[in-house]
Amino acid sequence: MIELRNVTLKYGEKLILDKVSLTVRNNTIKAVLGPSGVGKSTIIKLMLGLIKPNSGQVLVDGVDITPMKEAELYPIRRKMGIVFQGNALFDSMTISQNFSFFLRENLRLPEEEIERRVMEQIRFAGLEGYEEQLPESLSGGMRKRVAIGRALIFNPGTILFDEPTAGLDPVSSKKILNLIADLRKNSNLGAVFVTHIIDDVFAIADETAVLYQGKIIFDDLTGKLHESDHPFICSILSDKILEL
Ligand SMILES: Nc1ncnc2c1ncn2[C@@H]1O[C@H](COP(=O)(O)OP(=O)(O)O)[C@@H](O)[C@H]1O
Ligand SMILES: [Mg+2]
Known part of the structure; x- marks a missing residue:
């Protein structure tokens, strides 16, 4: 709250x-x-x-x-999860790396747990099949979904x-x-x-x-x-x- x-x-x-x-x-x-x-x-x-x-x-x-x-x-x-107006995605990272980056940097989670959380948010955001793409190859709406999924990754x-x-x-x-x-x-x-x-x-x-x-x-x-x-x-x- x-x-x-x-x-x-x-x-x-x-x-x-x-x-x-x-x-x-x-x-x-x-x-x-x-x-x-x-x-x-x-x-x-x-x-x-x-x-x-x-x-x-x-x-x-x-x-x-x-x-x-x-x-x-x-x-x-x-x-808090934050979705910036311009999304603030990492352009040189794939969608799945965009999701996992902060988890890997900030929490000492086992690799399986990172993968589980990334998959959970990829599914929620409707991005299955796009995991290995770069943000620039996606539409504006898809990029926004990446930003939303990423914002949810820390629960x-x-x-x-x-x-x-x-x-x-x-x-x-x-x-x-x-x-x-x-x-x-x-x-x-x-x-x-x-x-x-x-x-x-x-x-x-x-x-x-x-x-x-x-x-x-x-x-x-x-x-x-x-x-x-x-x-x-x-x-x-x-x-x-x-x-x-
Ligand atoms: N760092 C800043 N320094 C001075 N003025 C600012 C700064 N950030 C925003 N403003 C001004 O404050 C007002 C509110 O900004 P902002 O919160 O970005 O509005 P909104 O998001 O509703 O469009 C605007 O007039 C903007 O120009
Ligand atoms: Mg504004």
């Missing part, structure tokens, strides 16, 4: 997040919806402890990570997605959203994805928070978006804008 409590974040003098509070629960898919440049990637970086808030707390499984030094943050980050408690469908065609987007929805089968996993695409939210998010001008203006079950009387939310719903 990850929680932002009254988080304020500035870049220089520019206020990006103004006392933002947000909870990502286990067994729940949470969306953070907001226009481009609002601070969505910033929220992901705060959750990973990559940047520190000016004030407020970031709690991971109830522990405030804001005072922690880099070395203390490593085991915290291992509780994280929470998985974080930065704009998981950005730049994908509609069919690939749908497949990625279905894959994220499949995470619910792993009963305790929490997922948070940030997006500017409203369809993503209605497709799979149990709960949605809307970030607008530095503030969370809505945070509830996704279906309740239709009951909101906030002008920004009304406008995006009534105008049927698909992307903010």
Whole structure:
């Protein structure tokens, strides 16, 4: 479980997040919806402890990570799987090496256990038969699936997605959203994805928070978006804008 409590974040003098509070629960898919440049990637970086808030707390499984030094943050980050917007795959490694690299580097697991975990995620991500290919030979949607499978390899408690469908065609987007929805089968996993695409939210998010001008203006079950009387939310719903 990850929680932002009254988080304020500035870049220089520019206020990006103004006392933002947000909870990502286990067994729940949470969306953070907001226009481009609002601070969505910033929220992901705060959750990973990559940047520190000016004030407020970031709690991971109830522990405030804001005072922690880099070395203390490593085991915290291992509780999280991260799917970056650009995937951050190793271009010179095969798909299966992309999956096994961090396991081999970070955990002293027997080779059979590494192989078992890699195969499990290859299957989950629907990448059987592609194990020996390089990322560049795959489509954008397939590369995203590699990034998702790889993020799951440490059995994280929470998985974080930065704009998981950005730049994908509609069919690939749908497949990625279905894959994220499949995470619910792993009963305790929490997922948070940030997006500017409203369809993503209605497709799979149990709960949605809307970030607008530095503030969370809505945070509830996704279906309740239709009951909101906030002008920004009304406008995006009534105008049927698909992307903010
Ligand atoms: N390291 C940084 N230094 C200064 N400004 C930044 C930095 N990173 C992001 N910004 C600015 O902060 C705002 C929020 O950025 P970001 O979190 O990347 O937005 P989003 O992911 O919602 O598009 C943007 O206006 C961006 O230009
Ligand atoms: Mg971003």
